Amino acid sequence: MRGVLAAALLLAGSSALSARVPAPVPASDLMIRQASPGIEWRWRMAPETATQQALLRSMRTEALGEAAKARRAAAKDLASAQAAGFPFRPYETINDWTLAADTPRLLSLALETWSHTGGAHGNTGFAVRIWDKTARRSIGIDALFTDWPRARKLIEPQYCRMLAEEQRRRRGEPTGGAFDACPSLAEQPILPWAGLGQVASQYRVLLGPYVAGPYSEGSYLVTVPWPDGIETLVKPEYRADLFGPAR
Known part of the structure; x- marks a missing residue:
């Protein structure tokens, strides 16, 4: 009887495990x-x-x-x-x-x-x-925030500053051309970025050729830490994903 019961429990446990594991x-x-x-x-x-x-x-x-x-x-x-x-x-x-x-x-x-x-x-x-x-x-990225327009106002100057630094590195001083302007963040793909970590403590903006520079400059992948003050605008259910467990 004990053997039959053990086998039944093992089978039930295996069934429950298979139900949980894709x-x-x-x-x-x-x-x-x-x-x-x-x-x-x-x-x-x-x-x-x-x-x-x-x-x-x-x-x-x-x-x-x-x-x-x-x-x-x-x-x-x-x-x-x-x-x-x-x-x-x-x-x-x-x-x-x-x-x-x-x-x-x-x-x-x-x-x-x-x-x-x-x-x-x-x-x-x-x-x-x-x-x-x-x-x-x-x-969408906006779903992470209680007020995405306010969050974007904190993010955009930081992104534009980092992009301008990379543009100067590639081409030298600003030329006064169309590509000197910072492409609007609202029109670019943007996503949380963790690299090899488990916390998406940065965001990345993806800019293809002709968006932030001529074709010869290639793509711009601008990776920036979340700015100060933005954590309070992140929905509670996502804060640990962007900033780690609460201390």
Whole structure:
């Protein structure tokens, strides 16, 4: 009887554990690679998303839709070039999602996209995804704050100052051109940044070519600590993620 009871308890414990632990995600779910005569299209996802399977499924579905759209556009352009007797260089797109922060409640991801669609050179773009693990949904940077406009007023001068320093390092003194102005923070991808740490004690603004400088200067990735005074504007449920446990 004791043996039967022990076996039943072991089975029940195993069942409870399997209910709590998500099934392993195949490595192939973190990659998409599609090729056709008109385009080679690739997508890579940060491995940490395997712990958030609802997020991974959603982003993979989005990526497959984008790949299909890109294939149709490339096929149309290829057919037009062939009909006109023009040479056609196959298009190429690479989408690379990397980890920006993995805190107790937040998973912060940055997308760098490189795409070449027949111009003189390819171009780079950025996007972000912030996932609330507890709520199981994507949120914007504004959702971390009780008053995002006030928080942005604290963040923007600091970001502009750091960007200007990097611009001077790359190009020397200001030239008086259009790229000397600080691009509005409201129009840029921005996300919490932890690097290898467990607290997203910084934020990062992602600026592609032509946003803060000419193509020759490349992208600007501006990483800045949260400014003094902003902690009181962070919602209580996110403060430990940005500033660590309360002392």
